[in-house]
Amino acid sequence: MQDFKAMDNIQMVDLKTQYHRIKDEVNAAIQEVIDQTAFINGPQVKKFAKELKEYTGAGFVIPCANGTDALQIAMMALGFKPGDEVIVPAFTYVATVEVIALLGLKPIFIDVTPDTFELDINQLESKITDQTVGIVTVHLYGQCSNMEEILRIAELYKLKVIEDTAQAIGAGYTFSDGRKAQAGTMGDIGTTSFFPSKNLGCFGDGGAIFTNDPELAEKIQMIANHGQKKKYYHDSIGVNSRLDTLQAAILSVKLKYLDDYSKSRNEVADRYDHAFASHPYIHIPERVGNSTHVFHQYTIRLAESVDREAFKKHLADKGIPTMVYYPLPLHLQKAYLEYGGREGQFPVSEKLCKQVISLPIHTEMKSEEQDYIIEQILNFFK
Numbered sequence: 001m002q003d004f005k006a007m008d009n010i011q012m013v014d015l016k017t018q019y020h021r022i023k024d025e026v027n028a029a030i031q032e033v034i035d036q037t038a039f040i041n042g043p044q045v046k047k048f049a050k051e052l053k054e055y056t057g058a059g060f061v062i063p064c065a066n067g068t069d070a071l072q073i074a075m076m077a078l079g080f081k082p083g084d085e086v087i088v089p090a091f092t093y094v095a096t097v098e099v100i101a102l103l104g105l106k107p108i109f110i111d112v113t114p115d116t117f118e119l120d121i122n123q124l125e126s127k128i129t130d131q132t133v134g135i136v137t138v139h140l141y142g143q144c145s146n147m148e149e150i151l152r153i154a155e156l157y158k159l160k161v162i163e164d165t166a167q168a169i170g171a172g173y174t175f176s177d178g179r180k181a182q183a184g185t186m187g188d189i190g191t192t193s194f195f196p197s198k199n200l201g202c203f204g205d206g207g208a209i210f211t212n213d214p215e216l217a218e219k220i221q222m223i224a225n226h227g228q229k230k231k232y233y234h235d236s237i238g239v240n241s242r243l244d245t246l247q248a249a250i251l252s253v254k255l256k257y258l259d260d261y262s263k264s265r266n267e268v269a270d271r272y273d274h275a276f277a278s279h280p281y282i283h284i285p286e287r288v289g290n291s292t293h294v295f296h297q298y299t300i301r302l303a304e305s306v307d308r309e310a311f312k313k314h315l316a317d318k319g320i321p322t323m324v325y326y327p328l329p330l331h332l333q334k335a336y337l338e339y340g341g342r343e344g345q346f347p348v349s350e351k352l353c354k355q356v357i358s359l360p361i362h363t364e365m366k367s368e369e370q371d372y373i374i375e376q377i378l379n380f381f382k
């Protein structure tokens with residue numbers, strides 16, 4: 001067995017080593033911003049938006065302050081009005097339902113699939129009413145949702161589609177007719193986050209909004225900037241949501257490495273897959289044929305009989321961190337109970353909250369580290 005001491009630095013995400021590999025480049029970019037002192041809306045913001053547009057193939061990229069703002073601005077730009085219903089998965093991060101509630105919209109929760117963790121398209125049509133205006137799909141953990149079906153149903157019922165791409169930047173999707181598109185560029189609007197631990201992370205908060213529609217792009221740009229097109233003339237109610245110039249400069253450097261980062265994450269995921277594929281108590285994350293996976297998280301589902309707390313503690317005792325994304329589904333969160341959530345309503349989401357656990361995965365994982373993690377996981381079941 002490997003020496004525990006030598007392995008006492010295992011992290012969920014290793015941002016320090018990642019930084020050190022590109023330190024000179026990043027530092028120079030930061031210094032340039034400081035020398036120019038254009039801290040707000042400096043040239044680096046436009047430059048990064050252009051680079052991200054080229055990378056993703058989106059028609060327009062509008063940077064903003066964070067991924068939650070991006071969702072809010074998206075819903076404002078689409079003209080969702082108080083009382084309108086928006087369909088959201090019950091198993092995801094809170095941001096989506098939070099902005100829905102803040103805008104006075106009504107979240108309509110939908111269950112997810114047990115294997116891909118994406119919203120269950122078979123339940124979609126039964127959730128649609130005369131009040132429904134949109135669907136927010138989340139490409140959870142880094143793999144695209146079933147966009148083909150979501151877009152088909154949305155078109156049928158004239159609904160808007162927002163893709164929350166905070167965990168899936170760089171994931172590629174292939175439609176059945178062979179057309180390819182990146183996560184975040186298929187629906188009416190895509191949103192993403194540059195929170196430090198995201199696949200493309202900056203050194204603070206940051207976000208971006210994608211659309212292919214020029215009119216929507218103009219609205220998004222305006223809303224993100226106090227509802228103004230011309231300085232001090234406000235055509236609509238907006239918000240103040242900007243990507244800092246410093247963050248944009250850092251992101252420009254890191255974007256060049258994003259494909260390498262995705263590749264490293266996939267190598268880690270492949271090794272976990274290989275180690276646990278036939279394990280009786282561990283379900284590895286399912287991969288779908290028409291999406292690449294960028295493994296923001298490597299999330300396994302433990303068999304029902306496994307005590308997740310004991311599993312987590314066993315690994316923690318060996319110096320291996322794990323995380324539960326997420327321990328409680330949105331419909332059962334205290335803040336959102338007023339929307340009528342009750343136990344048993346979304347059985348898959350509720351079960352996943354009890355069974356999922358995410359293992360360390362990042363761009364800097366050493367194979368000896370991962371061997372040790374795998375060994376300790378297998379030991380738990382001995």
Ligand SMILES: *Cc1c(COP(=O)(O)O)cnc(C)c1O
Binds near residue numbers: 095167
């Ligand atoms: C991180 C995240 C967000 C929010 O991004 P912030 O930049 O932290 O506001 C939204 N949705 C999902 C799925 C996320 O993972």
